Amino acid sequence: MKIIITDPIDPEGVKILTDAGFSVDEKPGITPEELLKIIPDYDAIIVRSATKVTAEVINAGKNLKVIGRAGVGLDNVDRKAAEARGIKVVNTPEATSISVAELALGLMFACARSIPQATASLRSGKWEKKAFKGIELFGKTLGIIGSGRIGTELAKRALALGMKVLVNDLPGIQPQYGEPCSLDQLLAKSDFISLHIPKTPETYHLLNKEAFAKMKKGVIIINCARGGVIDEAALFEAIQSGQVAAAALDVFEEEPLKDFRLFSLPQVIGTPHIGAQTKEGQRRAGIQIAEKVRDALKGAI
Template sequence: MPKVLISDKMDPKAAAIFRERGVEVDEKPGLTKEELIAIIGDYDGLAIRSATKVTKEVLAAATNLKVVGRAGIGVDNIDIPAASAKGVVVMNTPFGNSITTAEHAIALIFALARQLPEADASTQAGKWEKNRFMGVEVTNKVLGLIGAGNIGSIVADRALGLKMKVVAYDPFLSAERAVELGIEKVTLDELLARADFITLHTPLTDQTRNILSAENIARTKPGVRIVNCARGGLIDEAALKAALDSGHVAGAALDVFVEEPAKASPLFGTANFISTPHLGASTDEAQVNVAIQVAEQISDYLLSGGITNALNVPSLSAEEAPKLRPYMALAEQLGSLVGQLAHDALSGIGIEVEGAAAELNQKPITGAVLAGLMGVYSDTVNMVNAPFLARERGLDVREVRHDRVGDYHTLVRVSVKTSEGEKSVAGTLFGDSSPRLVEIFGVKVEADLAGDMLYIVNLDAPGFIGRLGTTLGAAGVNIGTFHLGRRSAGGEAVLLLSIDSSVDESLLATIRGLPGVKVAMALRF
């Protein structure tokens, strides 16, 4: 039974779902870093919110950990590169609090437009400053979205309902998607010049950090109002304060800050500034939704291999996983075979699929090939860290999908570039479930890949198989299966033998000394 730790306060429905699905779960919110490190090795999964920090030190101690699930969008508290190198899947729940965050942004737009916090404080102080709080309408105003993904698109929909005109800057927004949303795609400079309100809905990356810098704030339309419910660090807070003080920015509302908890921001006390303590996801509905989603996602992965909303590995639905599992087994075997036979000077690898395989999600197949290939270099490789290791080695990875149908109803081919040219192996599935090698370096052969094996290239000549059998028999090595292929009679032949025990270098040297032998290698699957 898989075992999961919930290390942050989470809705009880999360633990209930784990137990219903047959996953053992412990709820231990409030652990210190040292306490977490002491126990994390006992768990296959870790469910967190924002309090738990999944650092390199925590991951180093997580000897059995397979997946970390964040109940929410932000994963700033997870060292994703370290998790990838460790082979740990990192998931989030990007849709559970989307509506809640979008609604908070809309609420802050209204609060800025009508100066609601200041008016409330003034009125409750016994004043009646009706003329002081002259607001603006949002109708017919231009709303500029920086980021038009999941949350940004919901904000756009709500803003259009308020009769605002919406323009968006997002490098990943297609023209077709913009039309579908009913918004106008613009450059950042155009957005800054035209927007009456600006709201940010983008992750914090090297490209988006301080996207509203002092320089860009100066380019905004005088009297602009700015809202940020996304991530601290997207706005230069000191520059925003200066723009508020000068009146160039008429108002700003921040739910997120560079440093949180924010207790000493330069913006505090500034006129026309509204702040909330990271409330974007703080509704009852959102907390229940993300708790349920993270429990379902972690359970799917641990029980069936389904991968949803992963940040460091291709997604694989729970429905796809059973269908893809035999293909992934075949792909991993082919990757391992080509890695063992030609691993010394690889510069590139190609993964081609045709027939039934071409109709499936190719990313998991590629991941399995790389896992098999990288397993030659490390004994802790899986689909998650294999692409990471391949990039570290400068390996160029190419994927090809063919519509054609060849001699087999399904085929996976793995080709590698070496100093001696390109070499390839190919395999298929028998009965849609049993992996089978059908070609090796241009030679047709039919073989299972399992356990200890011998790979031999020799000149096809009478008596060779007898000599080889005698040599193995004299060494006490029993042959399980025997697979033979050749280019032509009397030409080069390939032998793949499954054997009941491993062979040492001394025996390999003896085999290499047999007449006609060109290559003799021990393989392990």
């Protein structure tokens, strides 16, 4: 059986597949047009976030049995098309939870102490000691929207720092750490709000103009979840008005980012969707997706 890997994974993951007897072709950077031409030859495809496994790709893959996504979200895989063809879709939701949670926490510190802005000031040859008076995380309230693996890891770390943690999730879900509450309660009481939810029709623009109006004045917003769960135009207005003191974003409505208007505001810092980009997280993701694809194909034989 043949497997194509179109986004790089850890070499240990590739070894797991070759040791299992599969023929593996690594083609990072392959164009959508090239993928369409060669996908009929393969029994499985492994991607990260760059490759889009569209309905067109899935339908062209006449031998395709498994789609593996080395990561959490499945935004780049047409799951309905895969289901219609009876193709199994597997991912690695556990692999990068700590990596993303640590980035969210790091962005909280960066906003609280204006670390990027202070660094930029020094780079420009200035010594503006009095310009960067920050706040402590200790004693503040962190509102976490979404108590899955990443939200849980962040809650653990926030509690260790002496923060109070409020958690909002779907009805009936009891968070492992933190105090459950309604979304309106979380918005009203939180000094920091961090999102850890998928983008769905229900969560699209969850934080919109109305939601920002319900927040405590001076709140800090963190998004390491998915672009689209925050209305970026409404966030821009909320920062300009002073309702939101700062925001740190790792994800955006359109990626790669083309509209940099938010970054015209000095209170906004960001990263280019690097939440899962750690050596440890990517190694775990590569190994886990290889094991899952191997097992799925062995079961399909």
